[in-house]
Structure formats: structure tokens, C-alpha cells
Amino acid sequence: MRFLNRWHSPSYSVLLTLCSLFIFIPLISRGLFGWSQSYGYLSDIAIGSLLVVLLYQRTLIIALPLMIFWGILTLANVELISAVGRMPEPSDLHYLTDAQFVSRSTHGAGLSHPALFLALLINIALYVLLLIRQQPGAHRPLARTWLLAPLVLLAGHAALQYRAPSESDQWFQFNLPHKLAAEGLSDTEEDLQNWLDNQPPGAPVDVAGLQQLDLDGAPLLSRPGQAHNVLIITLEGIPGAYLSPSRDALHSPYVGNTMPRLSRWAERGMLTADYVLHSHQTIRGLYSMLCGDFAKLDSGTPKGVELLNNPARSEQCLPAQMRKNGFSTHYLQGAGLRFMAKDQIMPQMGFDKTLGRDWFTNTPHLKFPWGMDDKGFFEGSLSYIKQLRKQDQPWMLTLMTVGTHQPYSAPPEYLQRFPDSKLAAVAYLDDAVGEFLDALKQQGVLKDTLVIVTSDESHGIENLSLASAWGFNLILAPEQQQLPHLKQGVYGHVDLTASVLDYFALPVPANISGRSLLRDYSHGRQIISYTNGLLREHDGKGLFTECDFQHVCRRYASPGFINDKSHYLGRFTGRAARLLSQQAEQLNQSLIPANASQHYQFANHQPIELKLERTDDWADNLVGAQYLELPKDTQTTVTMKIRAVNLDAAGATLQLKTKEYDRDVEIAIPPLPKLTPEQTVSVSFTFNNLDTRKAFSFHLLGQGNGAIALDEFSVTTEPRTDGLIAAQSDSPGPVETSTEDASEDLHN
Structure with a gap:
């Protein structure tokens, strides 16, 4: 007691x-x-x-x-x-x-x-x-x-x-x-x-092995490819583990017949199982695929956005190169184009036509906030390909699905068969892409078209090592009998541009990185990835390195990049770890000069239909200024000019929000005046960046009956070298708002 x-x-x-x-x-x-x-x-x-x-x-x-x-x-x-x-x-x-x-x-x-x-x-x-x-x-x-x-x-x-x-x-x-x-x-x-090594951080490092163009391998084809056209099918977020031939080739412990129809197609074509995805986010994956370059290996401004200010580098991207060689180039996705500024980035890469959700006139099979469901998307894509095949000109078409993006899209019968909506959406995509490939075969498209099936990124698999960086590449070519069913070696999205140009025996620009999937190499290669907060590199000589957020790195003996049974060799920190992070920083170097002003224009003057009620900050966003990096000790100026297009008398209510890492951040943005017919709204304001802002996004939201047009949405960030910014608060600078008569503005 x-x-x-x-x-x-x-x-x-x-x-x-x-x-x-x-x-x-x-x-x-x-x-x-x-x-x-x-x-x-x-x-x-x-x-x-x-x-x-x-x-x-x-x-x-x-x-x-x-x-x-x-x-x-x-x-x-x-x-x-x-x-x-x-x-x-x-x-x-x-x-x-x-x-x-x-x-x-x-x-x-x-x-x-x-x-x-x-x-x-x-x-x-x-x-x-x-x-x-x-x-x-x-x-x-x-x-x-x-x-x-x-x-x-x-x-x-x-x-x-x-x-x-x-x-x-x-x-x-x-x-x-x-x-x-x-x-x-x-x-x-x-x-x-750093002090013991007497070496300043950020010293230049050698990244030649990662940036080199390597076409010295033995060609798999005895002559240039027979195909006249190129079709790239990009599946939202699908990891390589979902394909059974990939799992078998790499002895993965993942079990589950997740995508049986695509797996059967993978057995008919040439599948690259050890295929590396270099980053997260669709725009980063598309940039790596179509421009032959590593995307940012952190959360900085996507290189696709920086491409808007670099027309010389844009001309080296795959669509621009194919257009230069006589192909008509097309991009079609199930979602709207404004998010991540794809309405401007894809044309900048060289696409003659860039089309999104608004192009589709066929009836969707279910409602999905991001756009067309996958079955409806592929049905519309088939009709688009039929139109292309009526032309005499060869074509390149890139497709981008959206149904396997959170919150995931699937009909009720799929949701009843699977334990969660994610797997149900994947199964729905599997049936949709399987039917699409079957239709391409029946219509004879596979006889004259190089078809590549891949994914933009991986949505990962819980408790499966490296799933966030594990992609796949499936090639269906007219000369399939000359190609192996399983392509040996380590490849990644950075290789896709060089591979397509190599297939057609077209010149590959010097600034393109990577190898050709249509060649065999007798030696390994360096390759790097940053997903799920982990920086990973394979040196091409059997050594795999992985570094976490603590800058603690671990080494493994591994013949390839994707290997769940690697032999652990030990950990290290210090100079060796610093060199790997510096390699990533070197590859991250912007496509714009260092310390220069950054100026992005996200307006395209096209009518944008409004909703009577907005429900989602992302799906209802009217401007594509997302995931920008605003450097420390800079000042950002935002200028908007919004015009009414066929608005009813009630006008439109507008709001501008800002987010960092997808979370609302407080910047004193001036309230936007109500937009009425025959008027424009002009707003300009500035704010300081005392510290670096990463993954910074603008969300322009509107409600009304009718449409608006963005005549200007510019974001300019300039360095402050006068020392004044350090003494300032994080409050905005001068704010200007005005409404103008639209007819007078158009006349001027």
C-alpha cells in the first residue's frame, strides 16, 4: 500500500x-x-x-x-x-x-x-x-x-x-x-x-560523365528505323514495379498483378527494366524526356519554366529537332494546360500544336477534377491519330494521361474490386492503355510508327526500396524482330531524346545528354536521381550511392541502379558526401545566367472559361506559375492585367493566392477588384524574399459566368545588392490596382 x-x-x-x-x-x-x-x-x-x-x-x-x-x-x-x-x-x-x-x-x-x-x-x-x-x-x-x-x-x-x-x-x-x-x-x-579540407563549399566538380552524349555503342538496328512517325505515351505516376517483366528481370520482391495488360504488351516489345526517373513532378519528367537533360535535383524552379527564357536551348529539344527534320509535332494531355505553364512550355519545346482538356469533345466516362478519365482520353487520342494519318507529313505525338494522379479516377466497378482508389485507378488505366495499344495494332499504326510507352514520374510503393525512382521504357517498333525483349543496362529519361533521334539517324545536338536505347554498350555509365528526398547516383562501375537529408551517404555494391538486393558497404559523410551534392548542384545550374534578373510571362491572351463555383486551388487555377524558386535577398514584382471575355452582367470575382511547398503562405496581396464586362483589371505589387522561397506557386482563382483572358501575368525577381533588403520586413512593396475600360485599352 x-x-x-x-x-x-x-x-x-x-x-x-x-x-x-x-x-x-x-x-x-x-x-x-x-x-x-x-x-x-x-x-x-x-x-x-x-x-x-x-x-x-x-x-x-x-x-x-x-x-x-x-x-x-x-x-x-x-x-x-x-x-x-x-x-x-x-x-x-x-x-x-x-x-x-x-x-x-x-x-x-x-x-x-x-x-x-x-x-x-x-x-x-x-x-x-x-x-x-x-x-x-x-x-x-x-x-x-x-x-x-x-x-x-x-x-x-x-x-x-x-x-x-x-x-x-x-x-x-x-x-x-x-x-x-x-x-x-x-x-x-x-x-x-570543409575547414579541415581547406576547400570552400560549392567548388566546381566534374560532371562530364553525367552530361556527356554517348553514341558509341553498337547499334541494335542495321539501318535507320523504318517508322515514319513517333508516338510517346506517358502514363501519370506509374512505377516500373507494376510491370511483371520488369519485376522478374530485377528480382523485385513486389507482388501483385497490378497492370497485367500492359505487362503482356511489355513481353511483345523491347522493355528497359532498369530505368531511372530523375525527379518528381510531371513537368520535370517531360523536360528530361523531351530535352535530353537532367531536371532539377531539388525543389527549385523547373527547367521547363526556365526554358521560356532560353530559346537557343529550346531548339535542341526533341520536338524542335523533329520539326526541323520535317515532322509535324503535337502534344495532347487529358488535363488542362495552364497548370505548370504547359500551355507555354510545350510550344517552347517545339510542339506545333499543344492541346489539353478543352480539345476533347467525346463524352468522358466519369467526372474527374483534373480532366479526362483515362478511357475517354485514349478514345479521343485514337481519333486524333486518325486525323494525323490522313496527312502526308510524318508526325510526332506525345500523350500524357492524368487519371492516376491523386485523388485518382476510377469507375465504381473498379473501386469495388480493389482495396483503395489508387489501385483501382491503376487498373482502370491498365485496361484503357491496353485497349488503346490493341486498337493501334488493329489499325496498322504499329507498322509505321515508333511507339514508346513510359511514365513521367513514380508515385512510389510503400516499403519498396527505390520505387520512387523506378520507371520503365517500352519500345514497340516496326522492326521488333531485331530488338531484344529485355534491354540490358541502366537507362533513364535523360536518354529518350538521343534514342529517338538515333533511331531515325538524325543529328543529335551537342548539348543533349545520355545514351541511345537502340545501342548496346560494353561499359557502364553514371546516372543520378533525386526522389523522395534522397539523392542517388550509380557510377557505372558497380557502386551505388544514396544520400539522405542529413547529408549522410551509404554505399552499396550493385550492378545496376534499381536493385533491391544490393550489398551494403558502409556509410560516409564529409568531403565525399559533399562532392555528390555539388554534382547535383552543378547539374541544377539554371538555364539563365546566375545572379541575373528572372522574368517570366505566364499570360497567353487566350479565353479562359470560368466556373460558377470554384472547389480546388489546383484544378481551378487560371495561371501556370507554379513551383518557382525566388532566391534570397531579392525582390519580386508581380504584374497582372485581366480582361473580361463574354462575361454576364454579374461579372467575375477574382482572388490571387500564394503557396510554398503546397501550403498557403501569407503575402499581403492586394484584393483584386471585381471584373465586369467592358473592363480590365490591372494590378501590380512587390514583395521581398528575405530567405530563399522554394516550390513557390501563384494560384489565380475566379468565379463567374463567361470567360476572361490574361493579357499579362509577369513575375520578375531581381537581386538586391544595395543592402537595404536585409533591414526590411517581409511586407510587400508598392501596390497598384486599377480598372480600365476594355474597349479603350484594346484601341490603345
Whole structure:
């Protein structure tokens, strides 16, 4: 009884409250949020027990601020992961001191997990009451020897990470304080290594092996390809693991007959199984495929956007080269074209015609916010190909599906057959593309057309190593009997442009990188990828390297890039790790001169139909200015000019929002005046970038009956070298708004 009475005393109740706040709530939350992984639980227990030991029986003036700060970090972590799929960074901490940001973020029960907020609040309040009730001096803090327990757990976490690294997202492996501490320790270690090496960070490195054009392999075809046309079918987000021949070739542990119809087609053509996707996002994948270059290996401004200011490099992209050699070039996708500015980027690459959702007149089989469902898309694409085949001119057509993009599109009968909407959407796509390829064969298209089936990116597979970087390439050519069923070697999206030009024996521009899929090589090659927060490189000599967010790299003995059974060789940091990150930075070099002004024009003067009600910031976005990088110590000026087109008397309501990493960010944008018929709205404002803004997006939203046209939507970012910006707040600069008579403006 005396023992039980001790645990009912205020002192032990205080200890239990601390354990609840720092250990039990994080563990329970992890399970409820679906972030269950042994590394994460171990991180929660280690950090939580460390804080319990440090704070037990400390004075209220010491413990309470730390507990409140812990609660804020816990909430911020959960909210940011829920909103944009990433953990907070140290640079995000300044938002906690921004009263406007905090008030807007929590306005109207803005927290997505209010139950967690209440649990933390009640726990902290209970702790304060118990500590006040406790008699002063009744107990002393825990002995320092208790620190050994959490330190041993942290050492165990590091050892397990060393021996068996995980590819799971950061929040599966770490809680927030542990992750921030690990990053800080890694940065300190890297800075020390820089000092010991006496070498400044960012020094030039050799990337010739990654950027070279290699056409020295033995041709698979004895003469130039017989096809007259090129058809590139790009499937949204499909990993190579979904094709059974790819799984068999690479001995993948993934099980599941996910895409049986496409798998059967893969057995008829030439399939490249060890095929690398270099990044996430459709526009980055399309850029790598069609321009023979690595996309940005981080979250900076996509090179496709930078291509808008570089016509010389644009002329070297595959569509421009095919057009130069007499082909008519066409791009057709199921979604609207404005998102990610594909309405401008694809023509810049050299497409004669760039068409999106508005082109399709056939009836869709189901409603999908992003555009045409996959079955309806391929039915429309067949009619487009029939039109092309009536022409005498050879053609190049690139297709881009959308149904396997979140929130995923599938009819009810598919949703009933599969455990989740993602697999149902993949199955629906499999049937649609299978029927499409069957139709191409029946109509004789495969006899005179080089057909390439691939994916823009990989939406990944849980607990499958390298799935986020695993793509596929399937070639169906008229001379199929001369090609192997399985193409050996490591290839990637960077190789597609050189491969198509090589097939037709056309000149390949010097700035194009990669190898030809239509050649055999006696030696390996370097290739690099950045997906799921991991930078990976294969040196072409049996060595695979993977570096995580802590700048900790691991080496494996692996004959290829995609290999789930690689032999682990050990970890490294310091100069060797820094060289790999510098290679990525070198490849990331913008297509515009360093330190120059960045100017992008996202307006195209074309009518844009409005909806009576908007429901989605992404699908209803009227402008394609997404995922930009605004450098540190710069100032950005945005200028808009919006014109009414056939609006009814009620006019249109407009709003401009900004996001960073897909989460709303607070920039004081002036309210847009109501747009009425016969008028234009002109707005110009500036804002400062005290720190680098990455994955920064503009979302222009509108409601009304009719259409509008963007005559101007320019984003200009200029460096500030006068030193004034450091003293300024993050508030906007001058703001100008006006409405003008449209008829007068058009006359002028």
C-alpha cells in the first residue's frame, strides 16, 4: 500500500504527466496518423525520455516554456505534414513570431488535428496544477545517470540507421526535435570537414560523365528505323514495379498483378527494366524526356519554366529537332494546360500544336477534377491519330494521361474490386492503355510508327526500396524482330531524346545528354536521381550511392541502379558526401545566367472559361506559375492585367493566392477588384524574399459566368545588392490596382 500511495503522490503524478506529454502522446499520435515504423517509435521514446529526465522536478519557470514550445513544434509538425507532406525546417521557425501568419493559420478552427491540440493543452494544464500542488523541495530532479537510457536509445537509433537505412519519409523515422538535431549535427560535421579540407563549399566538380552524349555503342538496328512517325505515351505516376517483366528481370520482391495488360504488351516489345526517373513532378519528367537533360535535383524552379527564357536551348529539344527534320509535332494531355505553364512550355519545346482538356469533345466516362478519365482520353487520342494519318507529313505525338494522379479516377466497378482508389485507378488505366495499344495494332499504326510507352514520374510503393525512382521504357517498333525483349543496362529519361533521334539517324545536338536505347554498350555509365528526398547516383562501375537529408551517404555494391538486393558497404559523410551534392548542384545550374534578373510571362491572351463555383486551388487555377524558386535577398514584382471575355452582367470575382511547398503562405496581396464586362483589371505589387522561397506557386482563382483572358501575368525577381533588403520586413512593396475600360485599352 505504501508503494501505491507513493504513485498517487503529486510528485509521481508530475512524472506521469511528463511521460504522457513527451512519450505517450507522440507514440499514440504516430499510430493514429499511420506513421508506424520502428525507427519512429524509437525516436519518440528516446527524445521523450530525454526531456522527461531533464525536466522532472525542474521549476515551473524552466519547464513550462519548454513544454509549450514542445507543444507548438508537435502541432506545427503534424499540420505541415498533413498539408504539404514535409517536416518543418529551421527556416520555418520565423513564422511562429509572425502574428499574421499564426492568426490566419488557426483562424476558424484551421487546425486539421484539433484533438491533438486539446490533448497537449490539457496535459500541460494538468502539469501546472500538479506542480503547484506539490510541496516545494519534496523531491529532487532525477540523477544524471538516468540520462544514459535516452542516450543509449539515440545511439541505437543511429546504429540501426547505419546498418539498415530506411527509404521511408522523414516523419516515419524521426520526431521533429530528433530530426532537427540530426540535421544540425550533420551540418556542423560538414562545416568542420570543409575547414579541415581547406576547400570552400560549392567548388566546381566534374560532371562530364553525367552530361556527356554517348553514341558509341553498337547499334541494335542495321539501318535507320523504318517508322515514319513517333508516338510517346506517358502514363501519370506509374512505377516500373507494376510491370511483371520488369519485376522478374530485377528480382523485385513486389507482388501483385497490378497492370497485367500492359505487362503482356511489355513481353511483345523491347522493355528497359532498369530505368531511372530523375525527379518528381510531371513537368520535370517531360523536360528530361523531351530535352535530353537532367531536371532539377531539388525543389527549385523547373527547367521547363526556365526554358521560356532560353530559346537557343529550346531548339535542341526533341520536338524542335523533329520539326526541323520535317515532322509535324503535337502534344495532347487529358488535363488542362495552364497548370505548370504547359500551355507555354510545350510550344517552347517545339510542339506545333499543344492541346489539353478543352480539345476533347467525346463524352468522358466519369467526372474527374483534373480532366479526362483515362478511357475517354485514349478514345479521343485514337481519333486524333486518325486525323494525323490522313496527312502526308510524318508526325510526332506525345500523350500524357492524368487519371492516376491523386485523388485518382476510377469507375465504381473498379473501386469495388480493389482495396483503395489508387489501385483501382491503376487498373482502370491498365485496361484503357491496353485497349488503346490493341486498337493501334488493329489499325496498322504499329507498322509505321515508333511507339514508346513510359511514365513521367513514380508515385512510389510503400516499403519498396527505390520505387520512387523506378520507371520503365517500352519500345514497340516496326522492326521488333531485331530488338531484344529485355534491354540490358541502366537507362533513364535523360536518354529518350538521343534514342529517338538515333533511331531515325538524325543529328543529335551537342548539348543533349545520355545514351541511345537502340545501342548496346560494353561499359557502364553514371546516372543520378533525386526522389523522395534522397539523392542517388550509380557510377557505372558497380557502386551505388544514396544520400539522405542529413547529408549522410551509404554505399552499396550493385550492378545496376534499381536493385533491391544490393550489398551494403558502409556509410560516409564529409568531403565525399559533399562532392555528390555539388554534382547535383552543378547539374541544377539554371538555364539563365546566375545572379541575373528572372522574368517570366505566364499570360497567353487566350479565353479562359470560368466556373460558377470554384472547389480546388489546383484544378481551378487560371495561371501556370507554379513551383518557382525566388532566391534570397531579392525582390519580386508581380504584374497582372485581366480582361473580361463574354462575361454576364454579374461579372467575375477574382482572388490571387500564394503557396510554398503546397501550403498557403501569407503575402499581403492586394484584393483584386471585381471584373465586369467592358473592363480590365490591372494590378501590380512587390514583395521581398528575405530567405530563399522554394516550390513557390501563384494560384489565380475566379468565379463567374463567361470567360476572361490574361493579357499579362509577369513575375520578375531581381537581386538586391544595395543592402537595404536585409533591414526590411517581409511586407510587400508598392501596390497598384486599377480598372480600365476594355474597349479603350484594346484601341490603345
